[in-house]
Amino acid sequence: MRDIIRMIVVLAVLAACSGGLLAAVKSGTAAKIEVQQLTFVKGPAIQEILKGCTNNPIEDRFKLKVGDEEKTFFVGKFDNTPPAVVYETFGKGFAGDVGIMVGVNIETDKLIGIGITTHSETPGLGARAKTDRGFKESFQGLSIKDAIKVNKDGGNVDSISGATVTSRGVCTGITGSSDMYQELKPKIMENVKAFGS
Amino acid sequence: MAKTIVQEFTKGLWDEIPPFRLVLGLCPVLAVTKTLGNGVGMGVAATFVLLCSNILVSALRSVIPGKVRVPCFIIIIATFVVVVELVMQAVAYPLFLQLGIFIPLIVVNCIILGRAEAFAFKNGVAAAAADGLGIGAGFTISLAALGALREILGSGTLSIPFSDSVIQMFGPDFQPFSFMIEAPGAFVCLGLMLGVMNLAGK
Numbered sequence: 001m002r003d004i005i006r007m008i009v010v011l012a013v014l015a016a017c018s019g020g021l022l023a024a025v026k027s028g029t030a031a032k033i034e035v036q037q038l039t040f041v042k043g044p045a046i047q048e049i050l051k052g053c054t055n056n057p058i059e060d061r062f063k064l065k066v067g068d069e070e071k072t073f074f075v076g077k078f079d080n081t082p083p084a085v086v087y088e089t090f091g092k093g094f095a096g097d098v099g100i101m102v103g104v105n106i107e108t109d110k111l112i113g114i115g116i117t118t119h120s121e122t123p124g125l126g127a128r129a130k131t132d133r134g135f136k137e138s139f140q141g142l143s144i145k146d147a148i149k150v151n152k153d154g155g156n157v158d159s160i161s162g163a164t165v166t167s168r169g170v171c172t173g174i175t176g177s178s179d180m181y182q183e184l185k186p187k188i189m190e191n192v193k194a195f196g197s
Numbered sequence: 198m199a200k201t202i203v204q205e206f207t208k209g210l211w212d213e214i215p216p217f218r219l220v221l222g223l224c225p226v227l228a229v230t231k232t233l234g235n236g237v238g239m240g241v242a243a244t245f246v247l248l249c250s251n252i253l254v255s256a257l258r259s260v261i262p263g264k265v266r267v268p269c270f271i272i273i274i275a276t277f278v279v280v281v282e283l284v285m286q287a288v289a290y291p292l293f294l295q296l297g298i299f300i301p302l303i304v305v306n307c308i309i310l311g312r313a314e315a316f317a318f319k320n321g322v323a324a325a326a327a328d329g330l331g332i333g334a335g336f337t338i339s340l341a342a343l344g345a346l347r348e349i350l351g352s353g354t355l356s357i358p359f360s361d362s363v364i365q366m367f368g369p370d371f372q373p374f375s376f377m378i379e380a381p382g383a384f385v386c387l388g389l390m391l392g393v394m395n396l397a398g399k
Contacts, residue, residue, distance in 0.1 A: 003264070010260060011269065011272070014257075014272050018272050018275070021276060022276060025283050025284070029283045033287050036287060040291060
């Protein structure tokens, strides 16, 4: 009996110490990991959308509260055209959530470009949403205020052949963020101005 | 029997060099050594876990009851693996993306559990630390050698560990021997290196 108690105590104490150490390391590295993910996962999509911007959008970012969550907005400044903000939203793809970076011109409310960050779509089909230029470019110039649809549903977006579900998911994801964007618009304008343009 | 600390360290570099002499932990050895940078990154991560778990297992060896020693080892090892995973994400994110699933899999790397069971649980802290450092260094050297060989032949480049720079080894006309990058190439490389080592050891 004493043996059993000793085993339980040793294991429990060891596991508790391990949990404590991990919690400390996790909270200690959280901020750095966020920056790394911004640079290496979201960064490339943001840079592509804001091609030719004169600032560093990864550094010029601000957070706004949406319900209980915080949303990060990245600011892109241009020489001749009005500034744009990029934010991430999620749509339902064929196999789980698809992370979409949406770039919006804040004066005209038109999309300047989109990019895919995280997804688990089928390689060769839905996964092409991340690389297919024609698909991504067909979003350019559409208004965030309108419902965005693929051409099969009467919209303007060329869906990727063999990946209608993914294409629809991206469209509904962007459309779904429209209310949030319009509601936060005054705050977004305020914050963008703070970065100077 | 009583070996010195130095001997405990140096045995890991040749006599008991992990993938070649102990032929343990082959999964990460074959899977991640596509480039020199990946090999060294994996080696350093495994060395850290090995060193820390050896020290802790050795320090706690009178407290841990024999019957539950393996679960205790696993808790200790898993803790340090998660620490490595988090730290790597914080400081070397591209390397973390490259190594991917093989970082969490260090938990089940039999070199680490093997050293905890066979050595650290029976020896003092200093000897266990020397053993962990030696075996870890041997593991890192093996991975680096295998990674460099496969990268030079398979892609004609050499990536410098812990940086983004890549050296082009040959001119633009070089046709990469892409077989070396695939899994069978890893087996062939490992076999040839093992053969050369046995020959040299005679």
